[in-house]
Amino acid sequence: MNAVDYQVLKSAVGWLRQGKRLVLATVVRNWGSAPRPLGSLFALTADGDFTGSVSGGCIEDDLMQRFATAFPQQIELVRYGISAEQMRRFGLPCGGTLELVIEPLSDAAALTPLLEAVAERRLVQRRLNLRTGAALIEPTEADFALRFNDEELVQVFGPRWRLLIIGAGQVSEYLAQMAPALDFSVYLNDPREEQRRNWQAGQVTWLDGMPDDAVLAFAPDRRTVIVTLSHDPKVDDMALMEALKTDAFYVGAIGSMASTVARKERLLMLDLSPEQVDRLHAPIGLSILSRSPAEIAVSILAELVLLRNRGSAGVAASSCVIGDTDVRMVERP
Template sequence: MTETETLLQTALDWHRAGRGVAVASVVETWGSAPRPAGSLLVIADDGGMAGSVSGGCVEGAVVVEALEALEDGGARMLDYGVSDDEAFAVGLACGGRIRVRVEPVGSVLPVGALEEMADRAARREPFVRSVALAGGGAEILGMGEGADAVLRRGKSGLSEDGARFDLVHAPPLRLGIIGAVHIAQALVPMARLAGYAPAVVDPRPAFASEERFPETELLDDWPDAALEAYGIDGRTAVVTLTHDPKLDDPGLQAALRSDAFYIGALGSTRTHAKRVARLQAAGFTNAQIGRIHAPVGLDIGAATPGEIAVAVLAEMTQALRRG
């Protein structure tokens, strides 16, 4: 479970147990803060709390405000200037500013909205809760519901005009790699550093081994079946690296039928032309086939497995952030 999912469920469980509950959200903060915008702190009317909004320097003050909000049923917008000493105590080089919105469950944050967010999070469904700071009105939106640009950005925070606070829940990015080859060995650790949970698909046990890919999810089925079980969503990238149509083509076909935000295939322009012909013969349209990035990766002159992995990860990032 993600931290956001855990805290939303905690707030819901506490409410269902009869406790008064408020949810505090970081709306705005300084650039190097230990807790980014969107961080949550759940406070119960008996003083219990879960989560964090600042790493410790303003939690006590937020809890006091939350308990008062639970008494009067109103929202709070809190603004703190964090001193250099306080900031240093939680690992920062200098102080800054943090804004926190506190919403009692029931009176401000509807129970139905909390249930919907917890449910969407449990289903790995990305969503945005967009709150109008002036009036307090809010809506919950997912992909295809008007929040695509915010979800692609993947970060909570104020809208450009400062009128709304967008609480973004974006499940961890995933990367399905077809082919347990040398490039995959370089790409897996790089992808982890970029925030992906990679999985390597290869039915050949000599390639997809724990020794070659330690602490990595290994799917030893044929790519189409493996990816179907894996479940490709709009925060999943798929890359084929084997050069072998028997493995790459089933993986590409599964990816093209999905909502994957990025599909890449290793191979030269000539190799890809043959691949296009096979996919056309399989019934895929030119528009569908056009989703494939091939030759895979940004054109930076990459030659070694490590360099090719850099180019692939860079192109995936471009597709994710710039669409």
């Protein structure tokens, strides 16, 4: 869950505690070049307070105008972008269409447990019954972001990706600070006591032991990213030796082109196959001519987001099913 949607929940709970009514709009289906991904949130109070985004701004404006005079009393399903005229009016890209679940709320208790779980970086799902409006929040290990059918909306909140950083240097500090905003929970291993003692970036989950043991205990899966940033081959190679044998989505190592060639030669001597070594992303990150630790962290995250989005490009349609529903459908004129 990204930082923007967390802020939507935080603001919504605050407004509800003040006694305000609000609607929570969720993107549940999109076609074509829709401006926001599935699960994007927008909260709007009856007084006109708002936060979040479901489009480039025009749809939010329409929702504000609409609910200024008639606040909904039940869950609605609203579709935008059906015709070329609607696309022009609402500023949707060519071929873009999206559907929103509009959920009226008046009690902070409806969202408070969800906000607390996200703040504690727990992975949970919220099951919203579209007929009754009842919501259930429960732990999950789901690898989808959202599912939607004629009975319920199921949305996953909290960090759905794990990032294991090997080496506690400056690049690691910036990476650990930025990654949670991009749906990563952050873990760190460094066997060098002086590096751990001088860590400056605040809250991460430390993994004890030598890097190879830490990787094995971490049990990487296809939503795991492992990056080695220590600049010490004795540390980095131990982690890579095990990481490249796993199902980790991404395994990367910092260093120059020359050091990468040398590293791969060493890894081939450590009981790794050429195919396993070829999985290594090195030098790590997108080439943005980065020099400073913060820029290197940005380049790493940019590559992770690119590969993650490229890999999930076909997931949205398969993870969201629309059926006949009793929820009131409103097609905006």
